[in-house]
Amino acid sequence: MGSIVNGRRGRVAVWAAVMIAGAVGCKQSEQGAKSDDSTIGQMKIIFSADCRWLEGKGREEMESALSRFDQIDLVYAHNDPVAHGAWLAARAGGQDREKQIKFIGIDANPNEGKKYVREGILTATLEYMTGAPEAIDIALLILNGIEVPKDVALSTTLYTQANIGQGGLAVDAPGPALIAKLRRQHADVLKPDPANPGKWTLGMSQCNLGEPWRVRMNQEIEAAARKYPQLKVSYKDAQNDSQTQRNQVEEFITQEVDLLIISPKETIPLTPPVKRVFAAGIPVIVLDRQIQGDTYTCFIGGDNLAMGRIAGRYIAHLLKGKGTIVELMGLMTSTPGQERHDGFLLGLKDYVQDPASVAKLFAD
Numbered sequence: 001m002g003s004i005v006n007g008r009r010g011r012v013a014v015w016a017a018v019m020i021a022g023a024v025g026c027k028q029s030e031q032g033a034k035s036d037d038s039t040i041g042q043m044k045i046i047f048s049a050d051c052r053w054l055e056g057k058g059r060e061e062m063e064s065a066l067s068r069f070d071q072i073d074l075v076y077a078h079n080d081p082v083a084h085g086a087w088l089a090a091r092a093g094g095q096d097r098e099k100q101i102k103f104i105g106i107d108a109n110p111n112e113g114k115k116y117v118r119e120g121i122l123t124a125t126l127e128y129m130t131g132a133p134e135a136i137d138i139a140l141l142i143l144n145g146i147e148v149p150k151d152v153a154l155s156t157t158l159y160t161q162a163n164i165g166q167g168g169l170a171v172d173a174p175g176p177a178l179i180a181k182l183r184r185q186h187a188d189v190l191k192p193d194p195a196n197p198g199k200w201t202l203g204m205s206q207c208n209l210g211e212p213w214r215v216r217m218n219q220e221i222e223a224a225a226r227k228y229p230q231l232k233v234s235y236k237d238a239q240n241d242s243q244t245q246r247n248q249v250e251e252f253i254t255q256e257v258d259l260l261i262i263s264p265k266e267t268i269p270l271t272p273p274v275k276r277v278f279a280a281g282i283p284v285i286v287l288d289r290q291i292q293g294d295t296y297t298c299f300i301g302g303d304n305l306a307m308g309r310i311a312g313r314y315i316a317h318l319l320k321g322k323g324t325i326v327e328l329m330g331l332m333t334s335t336p337g338q339e340r341h342d343g344f345l346l347g348l349k350d351y352v353q354d355p356a357s358v359a360k361l362f363a364d
Contacts, residue, residue, distance in 0.1 A: 058085030132220035312347020
């Protein structure tokens with residue numbers, strides 16, 4: 001369906017206007033809001049749990065929710081594996097509950113989230129770009145002494161059972177235009193240099209390879225780096241352990257890599273070692289999950305707050321502003337988990353304040 005620009009294929013101006021109006025409206029309304037955000041209008045979050053991005057944990061927590069509540073209208077999961085785990089729990093519970101409940105996820109891997117939407121398992125999923133191709137091009141520019149943006153916000157696409165056959169509903173962001181501009185301006189740098197194989201070594205610190213989305217990130221980094229023989233990538237997998245990742249980042253310093261790419265497991269524990277890398281004069285590209293402060297060269301990732309907000313608006317639109325919701329969260333010591341939750345609440349509030357404007361975003 002392309003970018004949100006004109007008509008059904010896009011309402012970028014409308015979307016931007018509502019985002020701004022929603023942000024202002026929410027700020028005003030929150031001054032007098034209850035501290036308990038579990039009930040927003042006639043929508044109630046009846047159960048929430050930190051599922052740490054894991055399908056098995058999503059299934060386990062959904063089993064608990066199903067045992068406690070007879071009426072669940074919708075499950076909002078912070079990623080597709082957890083949404084799928086919740087669906088499996090509902091199906092195993094009998095009484096066709098998997099058909100009665102709507103399931104919303106995030107990631108939209110081709111063989112996961114998008115597949116689940118096509119099969120009718122998920123009602124919708126939002127695409128979460130890995131940022132891998134952008135990271136490799138940004139790395140090559142940095143190593144050639146070219147200034148790059150401090151932060152690159154990637155776009156997303158909402159895929160529903162109704163629109164996935166037409167390519168989904170794309171939601172624009174500033175990052176793709178920034179990257180496209182850099183690629184045009186520095187085409188002379190962003191090209192293979194077979195005369196200097198392995199000239200630069202990149203250290204890639206992945207927090208874990210137990211999630212399909214992270215496997216995809218590494219695969220896309222590998223594919224993007226293959227275009228440039230002058231780049232060599234050294235990979236480390238922290239196996240979902242922050243201390244292991246801290247140690248591995250320190251190892252990259254001693255190995256004297258030319259640039260570090262890191263997707264941190266958790267924000268706070270990984271900030272000090274990344275800061276030491278940066279202080280050692282090694283450029284740092286942070287992917288997906290942020291660190292504290294600004295001791296990095298470039299952050300590339302989806303706008304999780306905006307993504308959560310889009311999910312919240314779409315969910316409220318689906319429910320017509322009334323219903324019971326289970327929220328199965330990602331790792332809540334990571335910025336994506338926190339922001340996908342916070343944005344979700346804002347999206348529900350946007351609908352309560354102005355349902356007509358929100359409905360326009362998803363109109364056929």
